[in-house]
Amino acid sequence: MGEEVNAGKYTGGNHDEGDCRNDDRVSEWELGLPNADDLTPLSQPLISPELASAFSISPEPRRSMIDVNRASQNTLSSIRGELSSSNSVNFKSFNEERGKDGMVVEGEESDPDLVGDGSDSRKVRRIDSCTEESEFRAENGNDDGSARTASKRARLVWTPQLHKRFVEVVAHLGIKNAVPKTIMQMMNVEGLTRENVASHLQKYRLYLKRMQGGSNEDPSSSDPLFTSTPVPQSLHESGGSGHGHGHGHGHKHEHRHGNVGHVPMPTPMPYPPQMMHMPRISVLPRMINDITFDSEDWCSTQMRSSFDLMNHSCPAGTSF
DNA sequence: GGGGTAATAT
């Protein structure tokens, strides 16, 4: 394998083993790849020196063309392995990381092969330089204006990680302040819409209601996504409005009005959430893949200064 | 306009 890789351009089109469909997919995928002009030059560091020091990242060793080619070949062989045999190897771990880290969005022409468990060829781009977007992205498959027809928003998949983040935000807002818009802002997930959140919140509330109301959960009817994420204490009854929910479904007036009192912090928190002890930037070359965020006080010390650098405000009171 | 819920669509 691999001589067809040179200097960043993969001249695909050799279909020795793949079937036509896969080959088409590869070609299609290639079309979406950034060209040389879009890529950061090798000579240019991915992150600024300040940031590097802030994160205690040791300077990147210089990459030569050879290194790049080798990395490209690895990637390609992984991909091709994935395509030509259902037995994924490297690519799988790659996907797993994506699954944990990023949002998973189905493309409009949902392709079970690629999308099924959280991979999407189209979003394998542009998780750039860690600094500007230190958080998740919810790509919609059409942010590259080209091709891909207008299309509606891609379907969002609530990964456990995403859900966890959701739960955390809801928990810290308090159940009564947890409204779609606020949640959306605090989750600070790019591309996540209020509708996404509202929909998920609706489902989540139903789940909570079941938990509280029935006091016993029927595992068979529980959503694994929810059951796998413990419901924070603060969600059980915070708000004093009691869980008046008389399970009354018929009509709705639960306009919870009660003075919400003090909302601790309606401040959007730039994510790198505390939940993570895993590498955040999954896609980009291993170069920055080693960065691990300490969950604990991600927002203190180094991070804080980093955010200052980035002109992001770091919510002072953010203590999860 | 935005939130909540239920029903329905995809």
Added chain:
DNA sequence: TATATTACCC
């Protein structure tokens, strides 16, 4: 089945 969308209400 999971998620989105819609309708209807507050």
